[in-house]
Amino acid sequence: xxxxxxxxxxxxxxxxLLVDGDRIVTMTPAGHHAAxxxxxxxxxxxxVLMPSFIDAHVHLREPGFEYKEDIxxxxxxxxxxxxxxxxxxxxxxxxxxxxxxxxxMLERARLSxxxxxxxxxxxxxxxxxxxxxxxxxxxxxxxxxxxxSNDGHPxxxxxxxxxxxxxxxxxxxxxxxxxxxxxLGRGWLMNEGDMSGLLGVKGQPDVGEAVQAARDIMLAEYxxxxxxxxxxxxxxxxxxIAWGKARGVRVSAETCPHYLLLDESALKGYNTxxxxxxxLRRPEDREALRRAxxxxxxxxxxxxxxxxxxxxxxxxxxxxxxxxxxxxxxVSLTWGLVREGVLSEADLQRLWCRAxxxxxxxxxxxxxxxxxxxxxxxxxxxxxxxxxxxxxxKSRNTPFLGQSLRGRVKHHWLGGRMLF
Numbered sequence: 001x002x003x004x005x006x007x008x009x010x011x012x013x014x015x016x017l018l019v020d021g022d023r024i025v026t027m028t029p030a031g032h033h034a035a036x037x038x039x040x041x042x043x044x045x046x047x048v049l050m051p052s053f054i055d056a057h058v059h060l061r062e063p064g065f066e067y068k069e070d071i072x073x074x075x076x077x078x079x080x081x082x083x084x085x086x087x088x089x090x091x092x093x094x095x096x097x098x099x100x101x102x103x104x105m106l107e108r109a110r111l112s113x114x115x116x117x118x119x120x121x122x123x124x125x126x127x128x129x130x131x132x133x134x135x136x137x138x139x140x141x142x143x144x145x146x147x148x149s150n151d152g153h154p155x156x157x158x159x160x161x162x163x164x165x166x167x168x169x170x171x172x173x174x175x176x177x178x179x180x181x182x183x184l185g186r187g188w189l190m191n192e193g194d195m196s197g198l199l200g201v202k203g204q205p206d207v208g209e210a211v212q213a214a215r216d217i218m219l220a221e222y223x224x225x226x227x228x229x230x231x232x233x234x235x236x237x238x239x240x241i242a243w244g245k246a247r248g249v250r251v252s253a254e255t256c257p258h259y260l261l262l263d264e265s266a267l268k269g270y271n272t273x274x275x276x277x278x279x280l281r282r283p284e285d286r287e288a289l290r291r292a293x294x295x296x297x298x299x300x301x302x303x304x305x306x307x308x309x310x311x312x313x314x315x316x317x318x319x320x321x322x323x324x325x326x327x328x329x330x331v332s333l334t335w336g337l338v339r340e341g342v343l344s345e346a347d348l349q350r351l352w353c354r355a356x357x358x359x360x361x362x363x364x365x366x367x368x369x370x371x372x373x374x375x376x377x378x379x380x381x382x383x384x385x386x387x388x389x390x391x392x393x394k395s396r397n398t399p400f401l402g403q404s405l406r407g408r409v410k411h412h413w414l415g416g417r418m419l420f
Contacts, residue, residue, distance in 0.1 A: 009048045058074065081409060228359060272317055386401050
C-alpha cells in the first residue's frame with residue numbers, strides 16, 4: 001500500500017510524504033506532486049512530522065522486576081512517546097551477561113510488539129555487573145546486543161576498563177560508561193552544594209563524575225578507541241568532554257531532558273520524586289548542558305527511563321530509589337525547549353535520531369528515498385497532563401507528574417505501518 005501524508009510541517013516548512021510499503025519514496029513541498037492513484041491519504045495539517053526517535057538508554061526491568069515495568073509496557077510507552085527503537089540496559093535479574101537473557105528479551109519484544117518499537121539490548125560489561133570479570137561480549141553480540149555497559153555500577157578498575165574497551169571495539173560495539181567515583185560522596189542523596197547543606201543531607205560532588213569521564217577520555221585517546229559517556233549532569237564534565245573532542249578523541253556523550261529542565265532546588269522539602277542518579281545539579285550546570293547539546297559537545301539525548309513502583313518512591317529521601325520514567329514524556333519535554341528557543345526542530349532530530357543511530361550503528365529515517373518509514377506526527381499545541389490516564393509505562397515516578405505539558409505525539413508509523 002502506498003501512503004501519502006499531506007500538509008505536514010517539517011523543519012518549519014509544509015511537506016507531503018510518500019511511503020511505499022516500509023520505505024520512504026520521497027518528501028516534497030506540500031502540493032508539489034499529486035499523490036499516486038490509489039494511495040491512502042492522511043491529512044496532517046497542523047501537525048509536525050518527525051522521524052521516529054531512538055532512545056539509547058532505558059531500563060525496562062524485565063526479567064526480574066516486572067512489577068516496575070516489563071518489556072511489553074515499556075515498548076508501549078516508547079511507541080506512544082515517539083520512539084521507534086530503544087536500547088535497554090543490563091541491570092535486570094538475572095543480569096544480561098549471557099546470551100540466553102539477551103534472546104529472552106528479544107523474544108519478549110517480538111511477541112508483544114512484532115511491528116516495533118525495536119528493542120536493542122545492551123550487554124553487561126562485567127559478569128553480574130560486579131566489575132570483577134569481563135562478560136562474554138562475543139556471545140552477547142552474537143545474541144543481538146548493540147552496545148556494552150556496566151551502567152549503574154561504575155568501573156573502578158582501569159585495567160579491566162581497558163580490556164573491555166579493546167574487546168568491545170573488536171566486536172564493533174561501543175562502551176557506554178556510567179562515570180562516577182563510588183567512594184567520593186559515598187551514600188549521597190543529592191548534589192553536594194548549597195541545597196544539600198540546607199537540607200542537611202549527604203551530597204555527591206560533581207568532580208566525581210568529571211574525574212571518571214576524564215580517565216575514560218584519556219584511555220580512549222591512548223587506545224585510539226571510542227567511548228560514550230552516559231547521562232552527563234555537570235558543567236565540569238561538559239568541559240572535560242569538550243577538551244577531549246578538541247584533542248580528537250573519539251568520545252561521545254549523552255544527557256537527559258531532566259538535566260536541561262531541572263536543578264537541585266527540585267529536591268526542596270525532601271522531594272523523593274526528584275531523586276535521580278546522577279543527581280540534579282546547580283542552575284549553572286543546567287545552563288551549561290543546554291549550551292552543550294546545542295553546540296554538539298553533548299551528542300545525543302536519552303531518557304534514562306528508570307521506572308519504579310509508587311510505594312518505592314513514597315518513603316524517605318534516603319530510602320527512595322533513584323530514577324525517573326521518561327519514555328512517555330521526552331518528546332513533550334524537549335518540544336518545550338524548542339518553544340523556548342533553546343533548541344530547534346533540526347536539533348531534536350539530530351539529538352534523538354541521527355546521532356544515536358550513527359554512534360550505535362542503528363537504522364534511522366532521514367526522509368531520504370529508501371529510508372525506513374519510521375515517523376510520527378506531533379500536535380505542537382495540545383496541552384496535556386501526565387498521569388495514570390495519559391501515561392503508558394507501568395510506573396509514573398517523575399517530577400513532571402501532574403504538570404501541564406504542551407505538545408504530544410498523535411500518530412506513529414513504524415515500517416510504514418500505523419501503530420495509532
